[in-house]
Amino acid sequence: MRLIHNLISKRVKNLSPYLFVEISRKIAEKRAKGEAVISFAIGDPDIPTPSHIIDRLLQAAQDPANHRYPETDGLPELRQAIAEWYKRRFGVSLDADSEVLPLIGAKEGIAHIALCFIDPGDIALVPDPAYPVYSISTALAGGEPYYMPISEKNNFLPDLKAIPDDIWERAKLLWLSYPNNPTGAVAELDFFNRVVELAHKHDVAICHDGPYTEITYDGYQPVSFMQADGAKEVGVEFHSLSKSYNMTGWRIGMVVGNPIMVDALKRVKSNLDSGIPQAIQYAAIEALTGSQDCIHEHNAIYQRRRDLVIELLNSIGLEAKPPKAGLYIWAKVPQGYTSVDFATDLLETVGVAVTPGIGYGQNGEGYVRLSLTIPDASLVKGLSRLAEWRSLRARPRVKE
Numbered sequence: 001m002r003l004i005h006n007l008i009s010k011r012v013k014n015l016s017p018y019l020f021v022e023i024s025r026k027i028a029e030k031r032a033k034g035e036a037v038i039s040f041a042i043g044d045p046d047i048p049t050p051s052h053i054i055d056r057l058l059q060a061a062q063d064p065a066n067h068r069y070p071e072t073d074g075l076p077e078l079r080q081a082i083a084e085w086y087k088r089r090f091g092v093s094l095d096a097d098s099e100v101l102p103l104i105g106a107k108e109g110i111a112h113i114a115l116c117f118i119d120p121g122d123i124a125l126v127p128d129p130a131y132p133v134y135s136i137s138t139a140l141a142g143g144e145p146y147y148m149p150i151s152e153k154n155n156f157l158p159d160l161k162a163i164p165d166d167i168w169e170r171a172k173l174l175w176l177s178y179p180n181n182p183t184g185a186v187a188e189l190d191f192f193n194r195v196v197e198l199a200h201k202h203d204v205a206i207c208h209d210g211p212y213t214e215i216t217y218d219g220y221q222p223v224s225f226m227q228a229d230g231a232k233e234v235g236v237e238f239h240s241l242s243k244s245y246n247m248t249g250w251r252i253g254m255v256v257g258n259p260i261m262v263d264a265l266k267r268v269k270s271n272l273d274s275g276i277p278q279a280i281q282y283a284a285i286e287a288l289t290g291s292q293d294c295i296h297e298h299n300a301i302y303q304r305r306r307d308l309v310i311e312l313l314n315s316i317g318l319e320a321k322p323p324k325a326g327l328y329i330w331a332k333v334p335q336g337y338t339s340v341d342f343a344t345d346l347l348e349t350v351g352v353a354v355t356p357g358i359g360y361g362q363n364g365e366g367y368v369r370l371s372l373t374i375p376d377a378s379l380v381k382g383l384s385r386l387a388e389w390r391s392l393r394a395r396p397r398v399k400e
Ligand SMILES: *Cc1c(COP(=O)(O)O)cnc(C)c1O
Pocket: 043, 104, 105, 106, 107, 108, 131, 177, 181, 209, 211, 239, 240, 241, 242, 243, 248, 251, 252, 253
């Protein structure tokens, strides 16, 4: 055993321990003891995939033509459906053959694109806090993430002017993601236009991750990075059917934009995977081209949950602002707690799981993330447990 351990590569040995493991372990422990844990910790839609999409999947599964190896670059009809969706949603024109590539979920493409750009010693500019895959894939490729702090002070947009020249020189990729996970922040077109200018100035390719553009509240309309002037000359956008159509379990997403970047990723993928099961591709075509009513229905549910969570959090003294888009509430932890202390205390005293902000980067300290992807009944129960936590903790503190 020990010997095998010694054989593990440095790149795997150096993988930072996955912070959520500890929380997951504690949740499992509690559940094993028969205690009901209510988890706000995971961003995985609780609402099923809409039935018209599943019907198409079942029908396609019956067809023997879909039982064989798919092509790496997906069905031409799927690439076309993605291009048409971008046109309809954002007014962005894409060439379905050279500027669109379906993925086995956005995460797969996000992880593999590092292999296309990052050599040992290269830098990827990564927001802090952020979805962990941007920095992990950079490190696995032998590169270094350079963290750009985002905080309430700068509306959770990185201060690109503050990046030193020697860092720009070594940087090959710049990662951004709006509507943002975990902070719930949004970016507007003028920001993306400035990003394109800086990409030209510093010779850096842009990777924008935008899986939450369809989950919006109060009529807000997020922009796509691809709408920026000249975006296609400098970068790509990752997108996904996971969050828009409750399809996390089916694993399908896409990358669109710069044809050289798309081609590089296609080359890596064609050597590593054998495409997306075709029945799932047909389901994705149905999702993108069929009725979009489900999106509005889901958003109405999330918006109601968002308002309940925000109201309760603010009433117990945890400062949180209602996000305009996305699935997450980014709440400040009470004075005197780290994000891990607070998450642990909630779990131990009232059986509520939230994600500590530090899991998304140093700059996520002081916050916890709550996901809106839990059924209404559990959500309401979870909120009353949070209120209970407040009264439990308020008592000794007042006396102190
Ligand atoms: C959920 C999520 C993804 C992953 O999407 P998949 O298509 O399910 O792989 C990518 N980026 C962010 C920011 C996410 O929150």
